[in-house]
Amino acid sequence: MNDDKTRAAMLLGDAYSKILEALGLMGYPVKTDDNFAETSGRAARALMELVKPVNEIKSEIDQMLARTFSARYDEMVISKHNICFGMCPHHLLPVIYRVSVAYLPGERVLGISKLSRMVHLLARRPVLQEDLTHELAELLHTRLETRGSAAYLEGLHLCMAARGVEAHEARVVTSAVRGVFRDQPATRQEFLDLVTAPQMNLL
Numbered sequence: 001m002n003d004d005k006t007r008a009a010m011l012l013g014d015a016y017s018k019i020l021e022a023l024g025l026m027g028y029p030v031k032t033d034d035n036f037a038e039t040s041g042r043a044a045r046a047l048m049e050l051v052k053p054v055n056e057i058k059s060e061i062d063q064m065l066a067r068t069f070s071a072r073y074d075e076m077v078i079s080k081h082n083i084c085f086g087m088c089p090h091h092l093l094p095v096i097y098r099v100s101v102a103y104l105p106g107e108r109v110l111g112i113s114k115l116s117r118m119v120h121l122l123a124r125r126p127v128l129q130e131d132l133t134h135e136l137a138e139l140l141h142t143r144l145e146t147r148g149s150a151a152y153l154e155g156l157h158l159c160m161a162a163r164g165v166e167a168h169e170a171r172v173v174t175s176a177v178r179g180v181f182r183d184q185p186a187t188r189q190e191f192l193d194l195v196t197a198p199q200m201n202l203l
Helices: 003-025 039-050 054-065 112-123 129-143 185-196
Strands: 077-087 094-104 148-157 172-179
Touching (some): 003 039, 039 077, 054 112, 077 112, 094 112, 094 129, 094 185, 129 148, 148 185
Antiparallel strands (some): 094 148
């Protein structure tokens, strides 16, 4: 790990130690139950996996966009129902996303595995779902130089499901469109119909 990442891991470990101390004040046997032994370190490592450093995300995306292919296909490309995890910046609690993205190629196309990888990378941040949705659509349209792009996200937010109103059945839905998807309602509707259709098992 680089210096900043090492420092971040240490700060998170210290923070989780304080959380355990607070749980002890609430009556939990954090000092006597060996299930809590080394919990602060494990929790810090888990959070470091859930939230990737900004520079790592940017670097990986730059590498993906530097390796594209000539487009011989000019119809809609969709990566549908990617399940990924993020974090709510308001409560620092996890969000479980189901993300579908699409684009109409210009001169270049992105490898299909890279499209899914890009979705997973951008989700691994403390970011509002609304902002993530717009960033996905903007990235595919502007950086990949497509004729149009779209993103459709469903989010299960643990800040709603596990606390507060405990709305565990609720899903937050957001969408964003660029280019042809914005200008042509039929194209936008085709995308929405495809990504909201009942999921069929391929195997």
